[in-house]
Amino acid sequence: MTTADARDESEVAASARELLAAMMLEPAGRVTPSVYETGRVVADAPWLTGHERRLRYLLDAQRFDGGWGGAGGYAVVPTVSAVEALLGTLRGAPASAPTGLAAAASRGVGALAGWLERGTALPDTPAADLIVPALVERINDHLTYFAAQGDRRFADGLRALPAVDRRRLDAVHALVAAGRPVPQKLLHAFEVLGPLAHRHRGVVPVAGAVGASPAATAAWIGDPEAPGADPEALAYLQTAVGPLDGPVPCCTPITVFERAWALSSLARAEVPVRPAPKLIADLAAALGPQGVPTGPGLPADADTTSVTLYVLARLGHPVDPASLLRFDLGTHFCTWQGEDGRSVTTNAHVLEALGWHARHTAAGASRYGGRAAALAGWLGDEQQPDGSWADRWHASAYYATSCVVTALDRYAPAGIGGPAVDRAVDWLVATQRADGGWGRWAGTAEETAYALHVLLGIRRPVRPGVPEAIRRGLHHLSEVDDQHADPPLWHDKDLYTPVLIVRAAVLAARQLTMTRSGLVNNPDRSPLRSRTAVS
Template sequence: MPWVDARQDDSRPALADPPDRSAADGVLTDLLRQPAGQLTPSVYETGRLVTLAPRLPGHDRRLRYLLDCQRTDGGWGAPEGYALVPTLSAVEALLSTLAAGRPAGVPRDELRAAAGRGVAALSGWLGTTRRMSVPDTPAADLIVPTLVEAVNGHLHSLDDQPDSRWLPTTAPLSLPAGMDRRRLDALRGLLATGRPVPQKLLHALEVLGPAARRRADVVPVAGAVGASPAATAAWLGEPGGTTEPSLAYLEDAVRRHDGPVPCCTPISVFERSWVLANLARAGLRARPAPSLVAELTAALGPEGTPTGPGLPADADTTSVTLYALARAGHPVHPASLIRYEQDGHFCTWPGEDGRSVTTNAHVLEALGWHAGRSTADGDPEARRLLRLARWLREQQHPDGRWCDRWHASPYYATSCVVMALDRYAPAAVAAEAVDRAVDWVVGTQRADGSWGRWSGSREETAYALHVLLGVSRPVRPGVAESARRGVAYLSATAGRQDDPPLWHDKDLYAPVLIVRSAVVAAQHLAAARPELVGPAPTGRRTLSS
């Protein structure tokens, strides 16, 4: 199969100059205003900085952020098991601050009250009779044992102190169901023999504790260790007046987020490629600045590109970058993806624990766009695409959805897979799976017209509309009414910015501009399908919200 120039178009009509061009241009402009990327802050990562770098500027603001984010039940973070990692981090940070005797500008009684509520929540989740399960988030099997050990150490030290009555209990916490210390102990034992830290673990280097400090086998990239403030702080140790690049990286991170920090920064390649890809899938022909295109192209090496400096290259970021550049008219051959191929599918990175359907959907897009639509039996590229499409179909749940390890919502995973299968897989493979997904989306809409795992959100509603409006299959029953209600929800909630963080890192986060571009894409799909959703509403300014 010859490589096809990416300036080809797919079967969907694109509006050459759509009326919502200003919304897309606004997102592209904002990409350049904050080159490091826009992410919501992380309770987990912020808690680690409170403990690891109390002298770093913004310490009081980080403590205040933790106090302000505590839930009424004493925990932190999202519902279900997603609360465990951020709650452990926040509680350990508060206990560490109290033990150090320097609560700074935050009243000690307030810190004690928050820590006590947090300990009570953890005791309920990790007691002897009930063990909270942990979602498949990065390094959770290393982070949770590390923090349980640290919290138990604080509780033990307070056990015989007369002023510990503010704590509801000093009984030690247990590990969650199905989790043990074996991987953490094996890692520490391996590194004690002089073996280097595996690159994929640099992002969570803080789990090594004091052994992380100034490790000679860890080389910061642009000051960052694993693109993580916590990992960088663990490697750096207390700054002590140093002016080295790692301190500059940390100071820049806390300055950009006014104290609290995200789990991963910078995210320039990740953010820019996802935004361009979201707009392109909807038929919005993006016009990125030449500098943006040049930076994305330069980021691609023989192994692809990583999400952030110091992280390993991965198939997910690589494939979306390849697809985004191709759709913008600047194709790069996708040969770098082949190193990630496994038995019928692609790994996110070599040695990955688990499999990702969204990574494989993005690979199918990148390879499919560059290869064209040939399905000749004797063509090895066509056979590779066919195997991948079949693998994706096999991962579909019986009810029609897909779920993934990089996002908490099945609407994101389902949107990624449906758009890839519909466009780059033979109908004989994709048609039934796509139809089942459409029916699942129609059947799970909320009464207010939204979609969402825990509550209705603009982000998840956008993904649902991508499924309903972005495919070429014959329209299924209920799609028109469901799409109209979804579009009305987006219009009614324009300007709202309280969607829950849904993206997986060490803690859940929201990539602000990526989410915004997904909403813009959904509204453009609606504008392009007036036969389904009716004419576009007046006041198109809402499209830039």
């Protein structure tokens, strides 16, 4: 390693120590604000401190075309939430509404009408098929009210939004109205029930939160002055808006999720940092016989459980992964019981957890080796024709591909993962952008980091074009790293960024740049030929 490389590695380690310190200082986790969630808190908790700031955030976040949120169908959920919140504010407290609210609402209704009439497809984000019909109905109710009042702000050219499929929403309403138990997976979007959600006796907040969601919690609280108000739920909401009483994230807290994902990225890249014993102890304590959830009030899930198990093993504190077996569907693992759909990244993380124990523990080979091998085969079958993978928890195929390739390269039996990994590498080389970065909509530091994790981290013979792709990718990463915020890419009810998780991914790419620099300078040798650390 050159003197410059040693200096760079020291800087990466220093940045990683700062990241670990931030996780300890902010145990709830650092997540970007959510237009969707903020709109629901504006609508259902106007009494919460910072209401005016949240309205201003919605106005400032509106796009030129009248919508909110990400590209394409990703705009629909945040836009219906923002529009309904603005119309509800104008209807309920018009005197206190900021200037520009009516114009913003009109532009939003116009954008929504166009998307719904064209049948814009919704991405596979949580509860989208419940959220959109619930809020379209409320928007239309507001528009009917304004029309009856002769309100000229909404009388010219605006009409009711087109009807959308509400069969699943109607089924959920019927289930809850009949007094049947509320499915735990519904709690994260409990706000879709409207008045039925208020103090529902079948729902008990966990650490003050309903489904780890400010929106769901605000809908459950209803009127904070009504008898029997839950002080812990009120405190949760106050914490969610933060010290500045501002917009809110979709999911909070994300303590275990943030720590497990960030530490696993650093561990895979062998960033030379040692987490505080308390951080490791907290992760171990979070694991129960059912696994661990992403946040309070959410069901335990195979994704968070497997990453937690894997990172504890990599840090020298292995825990038997038996809790994962309750998610085993035979062909693959569900993220949680009753999941609609399947996730390749969840299964890639399960492969890492099972594969590590199969390789490194006495009983692991016989207990988990066969299941890991079968899961590797399933992941290979899920590869797209172009060589990538796509997933339901992230908008970018670069994230999914990085997760799957990393797992296959390290833990798939010989002969199972190699061809799939090679096709993925060829896809990465072919889809690099002119500026050297990678990204679904534009080159980003996050997605470029995921591509470099693959190109610098795998143990396969070097494919054509890889060294040059790495050089260009490193240049792009050095140009954009820490200079601007990337667009949100992670799936919740709308797109968000888990800030420290993404920062850890970028630091891991920078670390790989130094420890695998021989691949760039000597393309004929495998990037991991001299690797000695336990993987």
